[in-house]
Amino acid sequence: MANTSMAWIYLVLAGLLEIGFASAIKLMDGHKNIPWTIVFYVCAILSFGFLEQAARSLPIGTAYAVWTGIGGVGVAIIGMAFLGDPVTPWRVLFLALLVTALVGLKLTAGH
Numbered sequence: 001m002a003n004t005s006m007a008w009i010y011l012v013l014a015g016l017l018e019i020g021f022a023s024a025i026k027l028m029d030g031h032k033n034i035p036w037t038i039v040f041y042v043c044a045i046l047s048f049g050f051l052e053q054a055a056r057s058l059p060i061g062t063a064y065a066v067w068t069g070i071g072g073v074g075v076a077i078i079g080m081a082f083l084g085d086p087v088t089p090w091r092v093l094f095l096a097l098l099v100t101a102l103v104g105l106k107l108t109a110g111h
Contacts, residue, residue, distance in 0.1 A: 007057035008106070010050045015070025017047035022075045026083060062109045069102040 020043035028036040047067075055063045073095055079085030 003057050007054045007063075011054035011058065011063055011066055012070065014047045014050035014054060015067050016074070017043045017050065018067060018071030019074030019078065021047060022071055023078050026079075058109060062105050066102055066105055069098055069105075073098055073102075 021040050024036045024040035024043065027033060028040050031037050051063065051067050054067075076085070076091070076095055080087045080091070
């Protein structure tokens with residue numbers, strides 16, 4: 001059980017780091033903005049590393065779906081909060097549905 005618990009911690013860390021590297025893509029300006037370029041590469045490498053660790057104990061389909069879901073929801077929220085992306089009731093509804101699906105995957109992962 002402890003191994004699976006650590007896998008979920010690794011997976012959440014991987015997802016948070018995915019938010020970092022995906023958000024940095026918008027800000028790195030084609031590799032011209034060096035600090036954001038560094039953020040992109042550091043977050044990407046760490047994110048994939050934690051995803052790989054999580055996938056050792058979790059089903060790969062679940063791990064990958066949760067990783068991309070955390071990243072997708074997080075980047076959408078950052079886009080709406082800080083980068084001028086539109087905020088509409090439909091977008092908020094579908095993000096809430098995505099979060100619900102991620103929780104469902106966690107609850108039905110078989111561990």
